[in-house]
Amino acid sequence: MNVRCSFEMAHSLGSALYREWAKKIFAIECSNNSEPLYFALNPTSEGPWDENSRLHQLLSRGQTYSVCIASENRIQGAESYVHLRDKLTRLPERCRVMEMMAFSPNKQGSLIKGFLVQDDQNFKETERLLQDLVRANRQTTLCSYTGDDGGRIWQGLRLVTDGQEREIFRNCISLAEKPELHPSVLNIKNSVIFCKYEDAYGVLEECVDMIPKAKDVLQLVDQCDRTCRKGPFPVIVIEGLDATGKSTLTEALRNSIQATLLKSPPDCIGHLRKTFDAKSPPIRRAFYALGNYITASTIANVSEKSPVIVDRFWHSTAAYAIATEVSGKVENLPPPHHELYQWPQDLVQPDLVLLLTVDAEERVRRLERRGEMRTKEEIELEANSLFRQKVEATYRRMENPACVVVDAGASKEEVLQNVLLLIDKHCDNEQT
Known part of the structure; x- marks a missing residue:
């Protein structure tokens, strides 16, 4: 030539x-x-x-x-x-x-x-x-x-x-x-926020040759009931940044209302987090989205027999994805009532989502007393106050269901009593 x-x-x-x-x-x-x-x-x-x-x-x-x-x-x-x-x-x-x-x-x-x-x-x-x-x-x-x-x-x-x-x-x-x-x-929908199961599934399906462990996730998802519905017992999701007291509250609630405790991503894929956290945003977010659908299948089964407490669910997946993807100031986030804040229609919906909050200084003190492994984003929360503000603002804009904010800076006993009152108010009393 x-x-x-x-x-x-x-x-x-x-x-x-x-x-x-x-x-x-x-x-x-x-x-x-x-x-x-x-x-x-x-x-x-x-x-x-x-x-x-x-x-x-x-x-x-x-x-x-x-x-x-x-x-x-x-x-x-x-x-x-x-x-x-x-x-x-x-x-x-x-x-x-x-x-x-x-x-x-x-x-x-x-x-x-x-x-x-x-x-x-x-x-x-x-x-x-x-x-x-x-x-x-x-x-x-x-x-x-x-x-x-x-x-x-x-x-x-x-x-x-x-x-x-x-x-x-x-x-x-x-x-x-x-x-x-x-x-x-502009590129968040169906790239880092997946509004339906098929979109997240399709991303990992494209990655099987590049990431062999993606096949393991897909096989587990394939075993889930895609037509599942929530049972008669209440489903309560606990959300919040690291060191806001989620683990303490979920354990206390489990004992108080005789609930089953679940989390997302579930243990069956939890060991793969390190692999997918190292990948580009669409792959990483698709992994966490499918983790929510696996958890949803378990929620549907368990809520037929007992109340369910879920340690993080869709709101957490969406809040971190949006706050990471949107650069710059809090004002750059999608405006309130934007479609990105809406719960996916094909995902089992909880009865109540609680967002635990504590002031920044108390959260830092709690983090200093902890030593477990955290994701890159969770570590960034400590060093980057702007990122933390965006995560919190995104949580508060979630809709259908919205997050009910709980001040978790009080004593463990006070927080538990306040949450039990909220459960009585928002959930079916006959089943708690």
């Missing part, structure tokens, strides 16, 4: 990518506490621009590039994103790496994730490292940012073919308005 033919093929591939790329809005996350910087693309320099804007100041610094994952397969795209993120952490310290997104406003599933990379010292080595990353992953797009004599910033979309990198298209950047929903909300 001669160079001319190769270039024409690259241009053809680039044209298809460009048509979608040029329609998107872009967002740069400079920090967790600041509003993202939004921009659009124009073939000419006619769009709105302000040389005093934060966006201009940011993109005018040193060498600036963006690297994004463009994949039609959500699993491959998520895995590629994790791989790219890990590679970028190894860049020299002189490089700044910020999260970046490209999306179609308010269009579900349109988000492309990536990173903005800056080298204030203009080392050519940085560009070569990024080019190597793109060559190694065909799902990755590379763009460069350059200024012109008129004070405008241009984005050059690059494509690698036959080992050679070429700038295929060049567009002028213009300021864009803040969208109605934060862009990171």
Whole structure:
């Protein structure tokens, strides 16, 4: 294949990518506490621009590039994103790496994730490292940012073919308005929040060759009754952050109302948590979602004979997923009454969900007295107050059923008595 033919093929591939790329809005996350910087693309320099804007100041610094994952397969795209993120952490310290997104406003599933990379010292080595990353992953797009004599910033979309990198298209950047929903909300549904069993099952089904243990989970799920219904006895779910007293309360409740104690994920897959916690978000969340369905099958059987206490269930799965996926401030979360806060219609629904809360200082004191293994997200709760706020805010926005908040900072006896009163109020008294 001669160079001319190769270039024409690259241009053809680039044209298809460009048509979608040029329609998107872009967002740069400079920090967790600041509003993202939004921009659009124009073939000419006619769009709105302000040389005093934060966006201009940011993109005018040193060498600036963006690297994004463009994949039609959500699993491959998520895995590629994790791989790219890990590679970028190894860049020299002189490089700044910020999260970046490209999306179609308010269009579900349109988000492309990536990173903005800056080298204030203009080392050519940085560009070569990024080019190597793109060559190694065909799902990755590379763009460069350059200024012109008129004070405008241009984005050059690059494509690698036959080992050679070429700038295929060049567009002028213009300021864009803040969208109605934060862009990171757009890819949550059916990616990290699964509204029905089949969607979560399909993710692990795609991963069997890559993760052999996924087959073990699917086999256990296949054994569950998918038409199960809750029995006549009450089902009470206990939710809350680590060290809010869930274990203490669940044990006390079990004795007080002669209940059966369950948890999610259940013991039959609990030993696989470490494997799936190390995977990309769709795989990890699908694992926990299917754990809820396995637990639901047991709930249906047990609630025919006794009350049921569940240590964490769907609300926990959803709260951590949303808080992790939505970057930045609490205000970036989906607004109240959003569909992501709704209980899945095909999942056994509890009679009462209790959200235990304690003040931050007391929770830290309790954590210091504990030594058991915790997930990466649970560890982050201790170090990242913003993440903790987002988890708590997400819990409080859950609906159908909503969480009933319980102050767990009182004595064990007081907390138990308060919870028993709530059970009497919300559940069928004849069965407790």
